[in-house]
Amino acid sequence: MSAEFTYQDVAEHNTKKDLYVVIHDKVYDITKFVDEHPGGEEVLLDVGGQDSTEAFEDVGHSDEAREALEPLLVGTLKRQAGDPKPKAPLPGSLAPAAQTGTATGLGVGLYAVLVLGGVAAFAAYQYLQAQQAAAGPSA
Numbered sequence: 139m140s141a142e143f144t145y146q147d148v149a150e151h152n153t154k155k156d157l158y159v160v161i162h163d164k165v166y167d168i169t170k171f172v173d174e175h176p177g178g179e180e181v182l183l184d185v186g187g188q189d190s191t192e193a194f195e196d197v198g199h200s201d202e203a204r205e206a207l208e209p210l211l212v213g214t215l216k217r218q219a220g221d222p223k224p225k226a227p228l229p230g231s232l233a234p235a236a237q238t239g240t241a242t243g244l245g246v247g248l249y250a251v252l253v254l255g256g257v258a259a260f261a262a263y264q265y266l267q268a269q270q271a272a273a274g275p276s277a
């Protein structure tokens with residue numbers, strides 16, 4: 139699997155009878171898969187001959203869907219000057235938060251709130267304990 143395709147090469151395969159897509163800089167021949175796609179052929183024809191990384195990731199495809207891609211691989215994308223930038227970060231190339239976007243951002247925020255809340259509660263508890271100790275056993 140060492141074939142290299144430019145965007146121009148991929149763009150030539152944009153019909154239902156001959157359909158390539160780019161996902162994460164890999165080139166897939168999805169011609170045979172179009173009729174099997176659970177999400178319908180229309181969406182695949184829309185992205186045929188193009189970089190469909192964003193569309194593919196936006197749907198949140200399962201691992202099964204990613205596995206379905208493997209046998210369709212025909213090569214890798216060869217970027218040339220002036221080509222569009224990758225539509226989505228490559229796996230592992232950026233911080234995980236950047237890959238999953240807002241969902242992870244919210245997760246991190248929520249986590250921070252929980253941790254800070256815990257710290258505040260602990261501090262308050264310590265403070266009350268200290269107050270009680272200072273008051274002495276007289277009560």
Ligand code: HEM
Nearest residue numbers: 159168176177181185190193194197199200202203206207
């Ligand atoms: C080209 C490679 C693709 C493969 C191998 C693929 C595979 C699959 C598979 C196996 C499913 C079933 C659910 C799952 O396992 O996640 C699915 C669902 C779906 N796909 Fe794709 N897909 C591809 C591209 C795309 C693209 C580019 C789009 C959108 C532009 C898309 C839109 C959808 C939608 C909307 C569903 C949900 C269908 C439903 O639940 O009714 N797919 N795809």
